[in-house]
Amino acid sequence: MGSLRTFYQVDTVITMTKTNTTSVGSPYIPSRRKDKIKFISFGLGPVGLLILQAAVARSDFELVGAVDVNPSIVGQDIGRLIGNNREIGIPVSPDLLPLIDGIISQNQVGLVFHATQSFLDQTTPQFIDLLSCGLNVVSTCETLAYPYRRYPNLADQLDQVAKSNRCTLVGAGINPGFLLDLLPIFLTTACQEVTGIQAVRNIDAAKRRGPFQKKVGLNLSPENFTQQIETGQLSAHVGLAESVYLIGDTLGMNLDQVVEEHRPVIADCAYSSAEVEIEAGRVRGVNSFGRGLRNQQEVVRIDFNAVVSSQEYEEIKIEGYPPVIWRNELGTAGDSATAAVILNMGKRVVAAQPGLLTAVDLSLPHFTRT
Ligand SMILES: NC(=O)c1ccc[n+]([C@@H]2O[C@H](COP(=O)([O-])OP(=O)(O)OC[C@H]3O[C@@H](n4cnc5c(N)ncnc54)[C@H](OP(=O)(O)O)[C@@H]3O)[C@@H](O)[C@H]2O)c1
Numbered sequence: 172m173g174s175l176r177t178f179y180q181v182d183t184v185i186t187m188t189k190t191n192t193t194s195v196g197s198p199y200i201p202s203r204r205k206d207k208i209k210f211i212s213f214g215l216g217p218v219g220l221l222i223l224q225a226a227v228a229r230s231d232f233e234l235v236g237a238v239d240v241n242p243s244i245v246g247q248d249i250g251r252l253i254g255n256n257r258e259i260g261i262p263v264s265p266d267l268l269p270l271i272d273g274i275i276s277q278n279q280v281g282l283v284f285h286a287t288q289s290f291l292d293q294t295t296p297q298f299i300d301l302l303s304c305g306l307n308v309v310s311t312c313e314t315l316a317y318p319y320r321r322y323p324n325l326a327d328q329l330d331q332v333a334k335s336n337r338c339t340l341v342g343a344g345i346n347p348g349f350l351l352d353l354l355p356i357f358l359t360t361a362c363q364e365v366t367g368i369q370a371v372r373n374i375d376a377a378k379r380r381g382p383f384q385k386k387v388g389l390n391l392s393p394e395n396f397t398q399q400i401e402t403g404q405l406s407a408h409v410g411l412a413e414s415v416y417l418i419g420d421t422l423g424m425n426l427d428q429v430v431e432e433h434r435p436v437i438a439d440c441a442y443s444s445a446e447v448e449i450e451a452g453r454v455r456g457v458n459s460f461g462r463g464l465r466n467q468q469e470v471v472r473i474d475f476n477a478v479v480s481s482q483e484y485e486e487i488k489i490e491g492y493p494p495v496i497w498r499n500e501l502g503t504a505g506d507s508a509t510a511a512v513i514l515n516m517g518k519r520v521v522a523a524q525p526g527l528l529t530a531v532d533l534s535l536p537h538f539t540r541t
Contacts, residue, residue, distance in 0.1 A: 207230070207231055207232060207233040208231060208232050208233070208281040208282050208517070208518065208521055209232075209233045209234075209235045209274075209279050209280050209281050209282075210226060210232055210233070210234060210235065210280065210281065210282045210283065210284055210517070211234075211235060211236040211237065211238065211270065211274075211280055211282075211283045211284070211306070212226075212234065212236075212237045212238070212249075212283075212284050212286075213237075213238045213239075213267075213283050213284065213285045213286070213287065213297065213301065213308075214238070214239060214285055214286040214287035214311075215237060215238075215239040215241070215244060215252065215263060215286075216239075216241075216286065216287075216382065217380040217381070217382065217506065218286045218311055218380070218506060218509060218510070219239070219284070219286035219287075219311075220252065220253060221506055221507060221509070221510040222284045222286060222311075222509070222510045222513050222514065223237070223249070223253060223284065224253045224254075224510070225507075225510040225511065225514055226284065226514055227253065229514065229541050230541045231518070231539075231541040232514070232517075234249065234259070234261060235261070235274045235279055235280055236261060236264065236270045236273075236274055236275075236280070237249050237261060237262075237263050237264065238263070238264050238265070238266060238267055238270070239263050239265075240265055240266070242265075244263050245263050245264070245265045246262050246263060247262060247263050248260070248261065248262055249261045249262070249263065267300055267301070267304065271304060275304050275305075275306070278305070280306055281307060281521050282306070282307050282308070282309065282517050282520060282521050283301050283306045283307065283308045283309070284309060284310075284513055284514075284517065285297065285298075285301070285308050285309065285310035285311070285312065286310065286311040286513075287312070288312060289312060289313045289314060289406060289409040289410075290312075290313075290314050290409070291312060291314045291315055291318050291321070291322045291325050291326075292322065292325065294310065294312045294315070295325050295328070295329065298310070298315075298329055298332075298340055299328075299329070299332055302329070302332045302333050302336050302338055302340060303332060303336060304336075305336045305337065305338055306338055307338045307339045307340075307520050307521055307523075308338070308339070308340045308341070308520075309341050309342075309343055309513055309516055309517045309520045310340070310341070310342050310343070311342075311343070311344045311348075311509060311513065312342050313342070313344065313347050313348075313409040313410035313413060314342070314409065314410065314413055315340070315341075315342025316342040316343065316344070316347035316348045316352070316410055316413045316414070316417065316529065316530070317342075317347070317352075317413040317414070317416050317417040317420075317529055318342065318413075318527070319416075319420075320412065320413075320416045320429070321412065321413070326527055329527045330526050330527035333525055333526050333527050334525045334526045336525075337525045338525055339520050339521075339523045339524065339525055339526060339527075339528060340526075340527045340528070341516065341520050341523070341527075341528050341529065341530060341532075341533065342529070342530075343512050343513060343516045343530050344509045344512055344513065345503060345505050345508040345509045345512055346372060346408075346410065346414070346475065346505065347410035347411075347413045347414045347417070348410075348509075348512060348516075348530055349508075349512050349530070350370070350372055350485055350503060351370040351372055351414045351473045351475065351485075352370075352413075352414040352417040352418055352473075352530075353417075353530045353531065354370075354487065354497075355368050355370050355418060355487045355489065356417070356418055356421050356422065356531060358487060358489055358495050358497055359422060359489055359491070359495075361493070361495060362489060362491045362492065362493065362494075362495065363491070363492050363493075364491045364492040365422055365424075365489055365490070365491035366470070366490045366491050367469070367470050367471070367472075367489075367490035367491075368418055368422075368470070368471050368472070368487070368488070368489055368490070369471075369472045369473070369474075369487070369488045369490075370414075370472075370473045370474070370485070370486070370487045370488075371473070371474040371475075371476070371484075371485065371486045371487075372473075372474070372475050372476070372484075372485045372503075373476045373478075373481055373482060373483055373484050373485070373502065374475075374476070374477050374478075374481070374483050374502060374505060375478070375479065375480060375481055375482075375483055375502075376389060376447075376455075376456045376457075376477040376478055376479045376481075377442075377444050377446045377447045377479045377480060378446065379477070379505065379506070380506055383477075384447065386405070386406055386407060386408070386409075387405075387407050387408065387454075387456060387457045387477050388400075388405050388407065388435065388454045388457065389447060389449065389454055389455070389456065389479065390447075390448075390449055390450065390453050390454060391405075391435075391453065391454045392452075392453060392454070393435055393437055393452075393453075393454065396435040396454050397435070400433050407433040407457050407459055408433070408457070408459045408475050408477065411431045411459060411460065411461030411473060411475065412429045412431050412461050414461060414473050415429050415461040415462070415463040415471050415473060416429060416463070417529060417530075417531065418463070418471050418473075419463045419470070419471050421531050424463065424465060424470050424471065425465055426463040426464060426465055426470070426471065427464060427465055427466070428463075428464040429461065429462065429463050429464070430461070430462045430464070431459070431460070431461050432459065432460055432462075433457050433458075433459045434457065434458045434459075435454045435456075435457055436454070436455050436456045436457060436458060436476075436478045437452060437453070437454060437455060438450065438451050438452065438453055438454070438455035438479075439451065442455060442479050442480055444479075444480075447479055449479055455478055455479045455480075456476065456477050456478025456479055456481065457476070457477055457478070458474065458476050458478075459474070459475045459476070459477075460472060460473060460474045460475070461473050482502075483501070483502020484498065484499060484500055484501075484502050485498070485499045485502065485503060486498045486499075511538070512536075515536045515537060515538055515539075516530060516533060516536045518536070518539070519533040519534055519535075519536050520533065522534070
């Protein structure tokens with residue numbers, strides 16, 4: 172039923188055709204610790220909007236521009252888009268260009284919150300445009316969380332563009348970017364030896380946003396699910412291999428193979444709620460996992476289960492000395508937590524060294540009351 176994929180490199184170097192962005196500034200350096208970080212929101216789907224809403228609610232960030240290609244929101248005032256009663260005078264721009272001569276060239280922008288697509292070959296042209304304008308970027312792009320294995324050439328290209336424009340690019344989010352990689356890595360701080368890591372995240376797929384439900388194939392027939400996974404029409408969860416490699420490479424585990432698999436969970440009866448209707452015999456969710464092997468032994472395993480009406484929790488087990496078991500019975504609310512991770516890491520990105528970095532390279536991110 173499942174679809175097993177041995178992980179392999181897929182990228183090529185992207186030659187940019189959109190060259191009308193130029194390096195326009197020196198890096199953004201907040202002059203005082205309490206300066207607001209001026210930001211652009213790039214990508215205003217459900218996740219980009221949550222990040223934007225969370226940022227405008229805080230006193231340490233200030234919105235200066237917004238970009239999205241979706242024609243149904245281009246030109247709309249951000250105030251209206253996030254449900255405020257009043258306009259704030261910042262419309263959604265269809266691309267970066269209208270912003271360059273205004274805010275960007277005056278070095279008013281410290282950070283871009285980026286939330287458009289999952290695969291680095293799709294987002295690299297967007298990152299090159301942003302970095303070429305001297306903008307720091309923190310992105311939800313899953314494959315940016317650890318791009319060096321799936322896309323080594325693009326990673327190298329992005330690192331060079333970031334360094335030559337003296338700005339920083341980081342991929343983050345709740346998963347990948349925190350729960351099943353950064354958090355287990357952090358927990359090994361208390362270990363003298365680590366021989367294996369297992370991390371599980373279980374979510375109720377009914378509670379998640381529409382694009383996510385579509386991505387995991389809810390309500391498809393089992394045959395359609397398998398066929399769409401195999402042809403790449405359906406991605407299911409993206410970033411399993413990135414999390415496994417982030418753990419394995421950071422901890423020096425010398426992984427020689429990483430495998431991803433997605434198995435459909437078929438509804439044995441009908442499920443009906445305010446959010447979703449699932450017919451019996453159709454896909455109720457997905458069990459996805461990534462395995463990191465050394466000498467044919469599994470040393471890293473992460474499981475991400477997104478199934479309608481299932482119990483939410485996360486659990487991390489570290490085998491070693493001393494061993495560690497960490498469990499969250501509440502289950503982390505993925506979308507609002509992604510917004511939090513992006514804002515809290517965003518503050519570290521602005522202060523980080525130039526280049527393409529991962530969440531592990533940043534100084535310890537955390538919430539700060541503002
Ligand atoms: N790392 C994590 O933990 C994490 C967590 C949540 C989400 N994510 C990822 O974050 C991304 C955003 O999530 P979402 O649910 O909001 O996705 P979405 O519904 O697809 O929204 C993406 C938005 O970006 C726009 N867009 C696409 N290409 C663009 C471009 N080149 N320039 C400007 N705007 C562009 C889209 O416009 P159109 O609709 O017209 O294409 C859409 O409005 C997804 O890739 C998702 O998988 C990651």
